[in-house]
Amino acid sequence: MDEALIEQKDERGVVTLTMNRPANFNALSEEMLGALQAALDRVAADESVRVVVLAGNGKAFCPGHNLKEMIASPSLAYYQQLFAQCSKVMLTILKLPVPVIARVHGIATAAGCQLVAQCDLAVASTEAKFAVSGVNFGLFCSTPSVPLLRNIAPKQAMEMLVTGDFISAEEARERGLVNHVATPDQLDAEVGKLVDSILQKPRAAIAMGKELFYRQRETGIEAAYQLANQTMAVNMMDACAQEGVTAFAEKRKPSWKP
Numbered sequence: 001m002d003e004a005l006i007e008q009k010d011e012r013g014v015v016t017l018t019m020n021r022p023a024n025f026n027a028l029s030e031e032m033l034g035a036l037q038a039a040l041d042r043v044a045a046d047e048s049v050r051v052v053v054l055a056g057n058g059k060a061f062c063p064g065h066n067l068k069e070m071i072a073s074p075s076l077a078y079y080q081q082l083f084a085q086c087s088k089v090m091l092t093i094l095k096l097p098v099p100v101i102a103r104v105h106g107i108a109t110a111a112g113c114q115l116v117a118q119c120d121l122a123v124a125s126t127e128a129k130f131a132v133s134g135v136n137f138g139l140f141c142s143t144p145s146v147p148l149l150r151n152i153a154p155k156q157a158m159e160m161l162v163t164g165d166f167i168s169a170e171e172a173r174e175r176g177l178v179n180h181v182a183t184p185d186q187l188d189a190e191v192g193k194l195v196d197s198i199l200q201k202p203r204a205a206i207a208m209g210k211e212l213f214y215r216q217r218e219t220g221i222e223a224a225y226q227l228a229n230q231t232m233a234v235n236m237m238d239a240c241a242q243e244g245v246t247a248f249a250e251k252r253k254p255s256w257k258p
Contacts, residue, residue, distance in 0.1 A: 005035035006057075007042075013050035014195055015043055022058025027066040028111050033085050040092045051198050052096065053191060054119060055103040061128065064110025064144075067137070083143055086111060090118045090147065094214055097207035099198055103191050104128045104169075105184065113177075114144035117151045120210065122178040123191045124169040130177060133164040150217070152176050202240030202256045209235070 006018040017039050019026035026032065043049050056062055070082065093100050102108075102119040109131045116122050116130065124130075132141035132148060141148075141161055149157045152175040160167065169181045182190035198206065212231040216224035235241050240256055247254035 003035070004029075004031045005039055007039050009049070012199055013048050014053065014199070015039075015049050015051070016053045016055060019054075019056040019062060022056075022060075024066060025058065025060035025063045025107070026056040026112075027063055027069075028086060028115070029066040029069050030082065030085070032066075033089055036089050037085070037092065040089065040096065043098070044092070044096055047203075049098055050203055051098055051195050052100040053103055053195065054100060054115070056105070058106075060106030060112075061102070061104045061108045062112030062115055063107055064112045064114070064134070086114075087143060090114065090143075093118050093120075095211075097210065098203070099206065099210065101191060101194055102178075103187065104130075104178065105187060107131075107166075109133045109166075110141055111144055114141070114147055117144070117147035117177060121194055123180045123182065123187065123194065124172060124178045125184045125187045126169050126181055127184055128169040128172070128181075129166045130160075130169075130172045131164055131166040132160050133166075135162060136164040148177075202238075202244070204238050204240050205235055208238075 004019070004021055006016075006020050008016045008018070010016075017036070019032060019036075021027065021029070021032060040052075043052055065082070065086070070079070099120045102116045102122040104116055104122060104124040105128055106125075107129050108116045109129075110133055113130050113132050132144045134141040134144070145157065145161055148160065151157075156175050159165075167175070167177075169178065172178045173181050179194070180190050208231055212227060216227050219227070236245075243256060244254045
């Protein structure tokens with residue numbers, strides 16, 4: 001298939017977005033960023049979507065920006081536009097009302113590592129490797145540092161940023177960059193476990209919870225509690241919570257609408 005991004009949706013509402021430029025390891029070219037943005041915008045507008053899985057074809061997940069493309073247009077205006085385009089994709093992932101799971105194999109470097117960090121959840125192959133390696137080319141990974149610092153401890157993030165060194169999938173799990181690690185033959189099954197668990201929960205509750213999760217992280221604790229209090233109250237008024245609490249009281253399994 002010639003598409004930069006292969007978009008598939010199953011009957012459960014699971015959307016799989018597969019970056020499909022294996023020849024350049026699925027680099028975040030302008031074409032790829034445009035395809036991702038368009039697909040994420042469609043997801044945002046589709047209330048039947050429950051989960052998004054982000055994957056890559058070929059030998060790698062994503063190596064970051066296309067350096068050949070970048071060096072071909074050496075102007076401040078171009079670079080500002082390119083990084084703004086990338087940041088818009090990252091923020092769209094954050095603002096989606098459904099969880100986004102990164103399915104990582106091979107390398108995830110620079111903006112590719114940023115993509116993993118920005119996803120809500122991540123499952124990696126034991127053969128995956130992670131780095132924010134721009135510093136090796138004289139370019140500090142400033143934009144990747146934003147979600148990276150919100151995933152792992154500051155000194156660990158700084159070490160990755162100033163050295164550009166790779167860490168293994170297991171190190172990424174230990175540091176909090178990914179949730180689970182699986183052998184290559186079990187990677188899809190491990191992703192499937194997360195998907196199945198999410199599908200058993202009401203979409204409305206997850207949407208409210210995700211929005212609050214990120215908002216409260218960026219504010220002080222008193223304001224965070226105020227936001228959380230309001231979200232919990234609104235969530236409790238929703239039919240999914242009413243059914244869940246009633247089912248618990250009646251000692252039965254809740255019956256949630258899709």
